[in-house]
Amino acid sequence: MTAPAIAQRAITMQVERGIAVLTFDAPGAPVNTFTAAAQQDLRSAFETIQRDPAIRAAVILSGKRGNFIAGADIEAFLDFRTAEDGEAASCAGHPDFAAIEKGKPVVCAIDGGCLGGGTELAHACHWRIATDRSKTAVSLPEVQLGIIPGAGGTQRLPALIGLQAALEMILTGKTVRAKKALQLGLVDEMVHPSILRRVALQRALELADGTRQREAKHKGAGEMLLDENPIGRAIVFRKAREGVLAKTKGLYPAPLAALDAVAAGYTSDGDGYQTEARLFGELAMTPESQELVFLFFATTALKRDMGVEVSPLPKPLPVERLGILGAGFMGAGIASVASPAGTIVRMKDADTARVAQGLAAVREVMREKLVKKQVTRPQFDDLLLSVSGTTDYSGFGNVDMVIEAVFEDLQVKHQVLREIEAVVPPRTIVASNTSTIPISRIASASVRPERVLGMHFFSPVHKMPLLEIITHDGNDPQVVVSAVSYGRMLGKTVIVVRDGPGFYANRVLSPYVNAAGLLLDEGVSIESIDDALVKFGFPVGPITLVDEVGLDVATKAGAIVAEAFGARMAPNESIQRVIRSGRLGRKGKRGFYLYDDDGRKGGVDASVYDLLPTGQKRTTVPAERIVQRCVYAMLNEAVLCLEDGILRSPRDGDIGAVFGIGFPPFRGGPFRHIGRVGARAVVETLDELEREFPGRYQAARTLRAMAVSGAQFYSAGKPV
Numbered sequence: 001m002t003a004p005a006i007a008q009r010a011i012t013m014q015v016e017r018g019i020a021v022l023t024f025d026a027p028g029a030p031v032n033t034f035t036a037a038a039q040q041d042l043r044s045a046f047e048t049i050q051r052d053p054a055i056r057a058a059v060i061l062s063g064k065r066g067n068f069i070a071g072a073d074i075e076a077f078l079d080f081r082t083a084e085d086g087e088a089a090s091c092a093g094h095p096d097f098a099a100i101e102k103g104k105p106v107v108c109a110i111d112g113g114c115l116g117g118g119t120e121l122a123h124a125c126h127w128r129i130a131t132d133r134s135k136t137a138v139s140l141p142e143v144q145l146g147i148i149p150g151a152g153g154t155q156r157l158p159a160l161i162g163l164q165a166a167l168e169m170i171l172t173g174k175t176v177r178a179k180k181a182l183q184l185g186l187v188d189e190m191v192h193p194s195i196l197r198r199v200a201l202q203r204a205l206e207l208a209d210g211t212r213q214r215e216a217k218h219k220g221a222g223e224m225l226l227d228e229n230p231i232g233r234a235i236v237f238r239k240a241r242e243g244v245l246a247k248t249k250g251l252y253p254a255p256l257a258a259l260d261a262v263a264a265g266y267t268s269d270g271d272g273y274q275t276e277a278r279l280f281g282e283l284a285m286t287p288e289s290q291e292l293v294f295l296f297f298a299t300t301a302l303k304r305d306m307g308v309e310v311s312p313l314p315k316p317l318p319v320e321r322l323g324i325l326g327a328g329f330m331g332a333g334i335a336s337v338a339s340p341a342g343t344i345v346r347m348k349d350a351d352t353a354r355v356a357q358g359l360a361a362v363r364e365v366m367r368e369k370l371v372k373k374q375v376t377r378p379q380f381d382d383l384l385l386s387v388s389g390t391t392d393y394s395g396f397g398n399v400d401m402v403i404e405a406v407f408e409d410l411q412v413k414h415q416v417l418r419e420i421e422a423v424v425p426p427r428t429i430v431a432s433n434t435s436t437i438p439i440s441r442i443a444s445a446s447v448r449p450e451r452v453l454g455m456h457f458f459s460p461v462h463k464m465p466l467l468e469i470i471t472h473d474g475n476d477p478q479v480v481v482s483a484v485s486y487g488r489m490l491g492k493t494v495i496v497v498r499d500g501p502g503f504y505a506n507r508v509l510s511p512y513v514n515a516a517g518l519l520l521d522e523g524v525s526i527e528s529i530d531d532a533l534v535k536f537g538f539p540v541g542p543i544t545l546v547d548e549v550g551l552d553v554a555t556k557a558g559a560i561v562a563e564a565f566g567a568r569m570a571p572n573e574s575i576q577r578v579i580r581s582g583r584l585g586r587k588g589k590r591g592f593y594l595y596d597d598d599g600r601k602g603g604v605d606a607s608v609y610d611l612l613p614t615g616q617k618r619t620t621v622p623a624e625r626i627v628q629r630c631v632y633a634m635l636n637e638a639v640l641c642l643e644d645g646i647l648r649s650p651r652d653g654d655i656g657a658v659f660g661i662g663f664p665p666f667r668g669g670p671f672r673h674i675g676r677v678g679a680r681a682v683v684e685t686l687d688e689l690e691r692e693f694p695g696r697y698q699a700a701r702t703l704r705a706m707a708v709s710g711a712q713f714y715s716a717g718k719p720v
């Protein structure tokens, strides 16, 4: 007999055979989050459960297919004014989860993403079941938002799965799929989604009857030794701290605070939860967390933006078959992300050797997926079968899209464009993976220019998240929408920019790299330039970056923007001289740095200084000035891109810089960084630099106006 539903706002409760079944289904929201109202619903549901003698146990599940609980409501963090506000939010949840933990048996039935506070709720339950659906995964992603788990995660997880495994999850925020969660003891059981509810009810009955007890995780002897004695734990904490510092260079406070919170749980009773709440509150107020939270909202807002301002919005055309021209590094890279997205790929190059090389490169990426258990053996085989090669245009007669990734030369691009258009159907979208040549110039040779646009992937394609889509004035909006939609299918963060030399990413990168080159011209050491920018938060310094992308590629991009923007981007001497000497960077195993036969980077190649204007004579420039000279050139250029209409919004500029060129995420992006420093201070520094380097740092008009008016790029609250 089923009792009538008791209406709750986000969580509804039904009682079946003495088991309270709580369904979390936040009305009108795409995912379940612990808003204040949902938290109140949970609290009152459990008060009823504990009070009502007819209820013997409970099951909690989600009413949203593929989404269990996405954690705390991140939007609420925007209202925190002090660290105490954050601490209070954390403290408010602690008694609720403690009451669940200490009360009647609760089974947590996880189907889909279980994140942050959702995972912490699961920890407080007595039995956890996950479905074997590919979307089902458990994580504590708080550090990625610059905070730590604040609903008991730093305290309960180590007890559940052991200290080392818990730290691995808490410090990285990584996602654990159902199968791995089962191995770790993070969940107790894995079932097919169709039987989740039934099994969960059954387990609740068994727990209530006492016929089933939650088994403690079977820790290995080594794990026991480490977890259960203070010396062992001290070793684990020390190693974890070293690992965090090596990875974050001390720039991200959250993982270090997480270590303190976890450690506090071992030192005294109850204090761990207080420490967790205090640190959660403190971290929520850090600029690092605020910028990471900004990035979360900016990226989710971007997912809804189709890149065109027309109404009604055209429907995206499906891309089921893709032709790729050029089986080189980029072409093969694109194939390796297109195939897992379910696309049939046909890759063409001039001869069979190149095609074979391209197919081998695709195979290598798929093999990596297999090794990391991201795909099964049959899936791996299927993925490889979906990519084929050709030296003519056979198979291009029915493709929905062609992406050309041939040599960066306008005549070559025109030639292939004509060839493509002669074989593909009129509906086919033709995209160029050019990183520098203006799309309108490429499209000028097309018989259907409205179907030609740019899709600038970043290298290595399977790792780099950004896709820059470049449109020109004559594009059909449906073509743009289709490219955006397909880019997202490939798992990319997509920004749409207008055509112009260097588009956005390469345009802002050019003056930054150039500034580094000018420092080299003066005799500043390679290490001190790279170190200064790495300490600012870039993943690698600008000189290493030039080696990575290839000196030929960097100089070519530099020449295009120099031609377009004149004195502001006039090339430095050093990089020109090094390329003229025949050094290509990592790919040629000789650049500014030394490389071994496998391409692994060693130290600076001291002999490279002989090629530079000051030879072996060194000079020093303070790290802070190095950063200003490189970064302010980039900040100013980003604003100029906005003024020129290359960027559609500061949001796109921030996302493009963070996901495309490694602008430090904890600084939010160039526009956010300007907001933090203040437009007036930025203009003052630019003016000072301009006096020293005339023509290179003329502050953008917008910045100057903002310095006077106090206007901001962003208003308070969630970015749209």
Ligand code: 3H9
Pocket: 030, 031, 033, 070, 071, 072, 073, 074, 075, 089, 090, 093, 113, 115, 116, 117, 118, 120, 141, 142, 145, 148, 149, 150, 151, 153, 297, 300, 301, 303, 304
């Ligand atoms: C936490 O839990 C702290 C606790 O330890 C302690 C607290 C005291 N909050 O990404 P999507 C929105 S910290 C608010 O496009 P998908 C999102 O903005 C939290 N809003 O969907 C978007 O809104 P809109 C730890 C959220 O299917 C809409 O939902 N949790 C939240 O591609 C759809 O999102 C996380 O960090 C949230 N927690 O991916 C999880 N989550 O429609 C962050 C989503 O207005 N979330 N929204 O643009 C995610 O990683 C993904 O959203 C998820 C779904 C995987 C869940």
